[in-house]
Amino acid sequence: MIASTVGQTPQLYCVGGRRDPKHFIVMSFRTLLLILVLAPLALMGGAMALGGIIPVPEWGRGYVLRFDLDEAQQPLSLPPVAGPDDLSRPLVVIDAGHGGRDPGAIGTDPEGRQIKEKDITLALALALRDELLRQGGVRVALTRADDRLLPLSYRPEIARLLEADLFISIHADSAGERDDVSGASIYTLSDAASSEAAARFAARENDADRLNGVTIEGQSEAVSAILVGLSQQRTQEEALAFADLVLREGEDRLAFVPQPRRAGALAVLRAPDVPSVLFESGFVTNLKDRARLTTADGRARYAAVLSRAVAVYFARRLPTTASGG
Numbered sequence: 001m002i003a004s005t006v007g008q009t010p011q012l013y014c015v016g017g018r019r020d021p022k023h024f025i026v027m028s029f030r031t032l033l034l035i036l037v038l039a040p041l042a043l044m045g046g047a048m049a050l051g052g053i054i055p056v057p058e059w060g061r062g063y064v065l066r067f068d069l070d071e072a073q074q075p076l077s078l079p080p081v082a083g084p085d086d087l088s089r090p091l092v093v094i095d096a097g098h099g100g101r102d103p104g105a106i107g108t109d110p111e112g113r114q115i116k117e118k119d120i121t122l123a124l125a126l127a128l129r130d131e132l133l134r135q136g137g138v139r140v141a142l143t144r145a146d147d148r149l150l151p152l153s154y155r156p157e158i159a160r161l162l163e164a165d166l167f168i169s170i171h172a173d174s175a176g177e178r179d180d181v182s183g184a185s186i187y188t189l190s191d192a193a194s195s196e197a198a199a200r201f202a203a204r205e206n207d208a209d210r211l212n213g214v215t216i217e218g219q220s221e222a223v224s225a226i227l228v229g230l231s232q233q234r235t236q237e238e239a240l241a242f243a244d245l246v247l248r249e250g251e252d253r254l255a256f257v258p259q260p261r262r263a264g265a266l267a268v269l270r271a272p273d274v275p276s277v278l279f280e281s282g283f284v285t286n287l288k289d290r291a292r293l294t295t296a297d298g299r300a301r302y303a304a305v306l307s308r309a310v311a312v313y314f315a316r317r318l319p320t321t322a323s324g325g
């Protein structure tokens, strides 16, 4: 069949004076075939030629290029929001630090078992969520609700996209070889990091965004930088107020390090419009902290302190108009 087709076709391949549309169809089909066959060959040839100059995979080479399609490459997806079905209720986003193949700090208990920060932070986050929902009045979302890797930049971004009113990132610390260091601490963004983040945010989000209800879209760069700066300043004040409340509520209930109120250039706290704190719950390298962090009783204590701080924080922010006679 193939041979007879070839035998019959020569006249079809010549483009003569006759502009028969059929000829064009046949020619273009043939061209297409040529392209289909030759293009990959040309590409392979080119790749092999280039292989001498730049390292591309090639037969006989002792290595391969590996493309890890890891979880971090997944697009950001927004978590569900739990609690009252009422958008006027404040939203708290709880961020369990680390996860997946990032274990965070690792401690070893007397039985030789590894205690991983990622497990402690998730258990604490879940305990705090449950306590907040039990207490009522606020909506709650978790940046992660299971053991998964979540890029650092996604965490504050989730809070921003959900238009959260408060962001609490939960971590646990390590003191390396020292097992005598213990206690919780709470971080807010340092002033220097705060203004730097504001400037960067203004530059990045200049074209279209909204901060604390102010639209910066269409503003000049200078004006939007000022708006972002103001927003960040207000956000910072609120974050500091919440950090103080955690220390106040936890004073007699939790063990803190000697100077528990800290500031740092922490990427996870850089949302310019969501008050954000990072709570270092304790040290996985300390026996007492580990006991507090890995038991339901211990977690309940942290959850009670943090949820009380949340309740007072939002109660203070309620409009101070007369609440009816």
Ligand SMILES: [Zn+2]
Binding pocket: 097, 098, 104, 105, 117, 171, 172
């Ligand atoms: Zn951590």
